[in-house]
Amino acid sequence: MQFSESWLRQYVNPDLTTEELSHALTMAGLEVEETRPLAPPFSQVVVAEILEATQHPDADRLRVCKVNAGGDVLQIVCGAPNARPGIRIPCALVGAQLPPAEEGGKPFAIKLxxxxxxxxQGMLCxxxxxxxxxxxxxxxxxxADAPIGANIRDYLKLDDTIFVIKLTPNKADCLSILGVAREVAAITGAKLCVPEIKAQASSIQDKIKVAVESSDLCGRFAGRVIKGVNAKAKTPDWMVRCLEGAGQRSISALVDISNYAMLAIGQPTHVFDLQKIKGDLTVRWGRDGEELELLNGQTVSVAPLNGQGVGVIADANGVESVAGIMGGNPSSVTLDTQDIYLESAFWWPTAIQGRARRFNFSTDAAHRFERGVDPAGTVDALEFVSGLITQICGGQLGPVDDQVINLPKRADVRLRVARAQKVIGVPLTADVIAGLFDRIGLQYQREGNEAFVVKAxxxxxxxEIEEDLIEEVARLYGFENIPANPPVAEQRMQGTNEARRGIHKLRHAIAARGYQEVLNFGFIDADTEEKLAGNTNPIKVLNPIASQLSVMRSNLIGGLVQNLRQNLNRKASRVRLFEVGRVFNRNPEAQVGELSIAGYDQPIRVAGLAYGPALPEQxxxxxxSVDFFDVKGDLEALLAPLELKAKTFAHPALHPGRSAELTIKKRGKEITLGFVGELHPRLQQSYDLPGAPVVFEIDWAAIQDIGLPTISPISKFPAVTRDLAVVVDQSVSVAQLLDAMKAAKQLLVKKIDLFDEFKPSSGRMGGMAENEKSLAFRLTLSDESGTLQDAQIEPVISALLDAMSVKCKARIR
Known part of the structure; x- marks a missing residue:
């Protein structure tokens, strides 16, 4: 929001300097991002009139001008093509200091x-x-009436300051001079001078019939016919200065008046050329196949897209305007326009939000409507603009056609005084709060000294809620008046839960293995969500901040792959990344809670990605290159003492032969943790990756409980090792054999390691079929009571072989 200080002081003029006013606005929550002078410093520039302009005797592009600057007639050589007798212009006298040509340069001095x-003898500027x-x-x-000899700064009112305010999205009421003035009056106690808006008398009875078909699009629609306007009328200088101070240029009188009213009172309006409207007007949602050429020359489709409609104003020929965003070229006003239709409406914010972004542009009107425009001011804005049009452009006014269809219902909000005191940290009394509400113009009913019931x-x-009122109290009381007291709380040593893993400890452990943490949005594009999660029905964001952030992520892999691409584009060769964050899934059984939403799960996941060489270059x-087993080893080390089990499974993002589902056993039940594997070759090609990264994702809730460690004595007697090689079908996994041996419950076996695997290349080899493989295990046996003898070891080996034979059809090699 940009405006000039002089315009604001027409509405409210507190006894504050520019710097003090800027500070007061910032401390009230309206952050003043920048203040700058309307024009840079310069001196001795006055209004002058060219009396005579003759050709320079030695230069074709120069003229010798006789100039009346309020004293003696000056002779000034000028190269401007529009220098001619009779015009009044700025003239810099000898000794004048003009702004430097470049930022940071020295002032330009005018010399004889x-x-x-x-x-x-000077310079025409x-x-x-x-x-x-x-x-x-x-x-x-x-x-032509500019006073000769007057200081140009005074005449053009250049000693002014431009304010640029960075408004938060909730402060839509301050997207106008009137809204900011209300705040200044409430902050400073200065008198608010609201512009007087009078109902304009009708002199003709012409009307256009307007049918509002969609109450969820338009809550109120007002319009009137104005005939006989002079569209070529000159916009008043005072209005041009206000527009320029707000960063807008003057276009034509009708357009300037509409823009001025929007900036002044916050209600956008639109002017149609009445002669270009055919038949009645209809306010409705856009339909399939409908298009409109906008005022900016862009042709857009107003058909519904992804379930999101676009509001339009249409006549018998078709769409004439995109509701609340921009008018159409077919019904635009020109300098030849004589009859107009003036429209002012309340468009529901939800009907405007995201539509301008869909067309890849934004407008001042859409910026206001999608945040909320005062529905009670619809007709006032129409009268305000009508009065300016008749004053500047003339014309005859038709009656106001005001249709109230569906206005917002504002519920009363209750504020507890004790709650406000607790949140703000200041013992504010009910009388103080009442005074603050009076200053900001809130209507309320007091419940003694205990509470207020406020009507917004x-x-x-x-x-909308109690916290909004507490915020109003805090900012009007003054954030600088709230003491910065340190928190007072009972200090108590908290016990450490050794049976649970801390998420920060896990972060440090992952980082210690060479991974760097990243933080991505919880949103992602629908294409990535489908590719990497197989999710064809993602949770859509109603009002996405960008087209590539339109759905909620159901896993963390998509963000990590995009991070990888960014690193590769910057010539990184070895990338290790991880992220801890929430994912979002539909769950009809999910109940609403403090940290949950009905119908949706939001579990925390831990995901990682490894790409490039397994070790730094040495x-x-x-x-x-890093492979599946490197990352699986990282996970086993990170999640210890939990024992991971890996089994093959299908995942749309992973290589079908180089991926696994990770599980653990808890209380006799197998719990799925997540997955680990190489990115699918199809996706590697799709993302243009030179190599395949290895990714993993695990559920944080499943790995928090690690249990307490169990203590077992170290045997005083030497351990015994035995090698055991078995032949099994190639479909049998090592995990199945290990499970079979563990199920035999041989207490003397302390450790089992796989140290060899052999598969025949073709035909039969060593008594093995082509579809068989040999696996060799090293068994470590120990007994705390004494040294093991062969008589004790052989039954253990036989029991292990029997278990593998029964469950896995294994035979000794």
Whole structure:
């Protein structure tokens, strides 16, 4: 929100300097991002009139001008093409200091000099040379009644300050001078001068019939016909200055008046050329196949997209305007327009949100409507604009056609005084709070000194719950008046739960293994969600901040792959990333709670990605790419003492032969943790990756409980090792054999390690079929009571072989 200080002070004029006013607004929650002078400093520039302009004797592009600057007639050489007798212009006298040509440069001094042998006693200035925006080339032309000899800064009112306020999305009521003035009046206690809006008398009875078909699009629609306007009328200088101070340029009188009213009172309006409207108007949602050429020249489709409709105003020929965003070229006003239809409406914020972004642009009207515009001010805005049009452009007014269809119902909000005191940390009394509410214009009923029941004004869409009122109390009381007291709390040593893993400890452990933590949005694009999660029905974001962030993620892999691509684009060769964050899934059985939403699960997941060489480049180890077993080893080390089991499974994002589902056993039940594996070759090609990264994702809730460690004595007697090689079908996994041996419950067996695997290349080899493989295990046996003998060891080996034979059809090799 940008405006000039002088415009604001027309509505409220507190006894504060510019710096003090800026500070007061910032401390009230309206952050003043920038203040800058309307024009840079310069001196001795006055209004002058060109009396005579003759050709320079030695230069084709120069003219010798006789200039009346309020004293003696001056001779000034000028090269501007529009220098001619009779016009009034800014003239810099000898000794004037003009703004530097470049930022940071020195001021430009005007001296008595000669140009091609002709003496020049000053300089005729363009707007750009004075630091004032100017569209036309040449020297700045002033109105014919500009007083000769007057200081140009005083005449153009250039001693002004531009305020740029960074508003938060909830402060839609401050997207106007009137809204900011309300805040200033409440903050400072200065008198608020609201512009007087009078009902304009009708002199004709012409009307256009308007049918509002969609009450969820338009809650109130008002309009009137105005005939006989002079669209070529000149916009008043005072209005042009207000628009320029707000960062807008003057276009034409009708457009300028509409823009001025929007900036002044916050209600966007639209002007149609009445002669271009055919038949009645209809307010409805856009339909399939409908298009409109907008005022900016862009042709857009107003058909529904992804279940999101676009509101339109249509006549008998089709769509004429995109509701609340921009008018159409077919019904736009021009300098030849004589009859107009003026529209003012309340569009529901939910009907406007996201629509302008769909068309890849935004407008001032859409910016306001999607945040909420005062529905009670619809007709007032129409009367305000009508009065300005008849005052500047003339014309005859038709009656106001006001249709109230579906206005917001504002529920009363209750504020507990004790709650406000607790949150703000200041013992504010009920009388103090009442005074603050009076200053901001809130209607309320007191419940003694205990509570207030507040009815929010129609222009305050940000007051819905008790916390909103507490915020109002805090900012009006003054954040700088709230003491910065340290928190007071009982200090107590908390016990450490050794049976549960801490999430920060896990983060440190992952980082210690060479992974770097990243933080991604919980949103992602629908294409990535389908590719990497197989999710064809994702949870859509109603109002996405960008098209590539339109759905909620159901896993963390998509964000990590995008992080990898960004790193590879910056020439990184070895990438290790991890993220701890929430994912979002539909669950009809999920109940609402403090940290949950009905119908949705939001579990925390831990995910990682490894790409490039397994080890940093070095001379001692040959370079090789990271593989499935490297990352699986990282997980086993990270999740210890939990014992991971891996089994094959299908996942849309993973290589079908180089991926596994991870499980653990808890209380006799097998619990799925997540998965680990290489990215699918199809996705590797789709994302243009030189190599396949290895990714993993595990459920945080499943790995928190690690149990207490159990103590077992170390045997005083030497351990015994035995090697055991068995032949099994190639479909039998090592995990199945290990489970079979563990199920035999041989207490003397302390450790089982796989140290060899052999598969025949073709035909039969060593008594093995082509579909068989040999696995060799090293068994470590120990007994605390004495040294083991063969008589004790052989029954154990036989029991293990029998278990593998029965459950896995294994035979000794």
């Amino acid at each position: 000099g000669k140009l091609r042998g002709v003496e020049s 363009s707007g750009n040379e004075l630091g004032v925006p100017q569209e036309a080339d040449g020297i700045m032309e002033l109105p 004004p129609s222009y305050r869409f940000d007051i 001379w001692g180890t040959p370079s090789r």
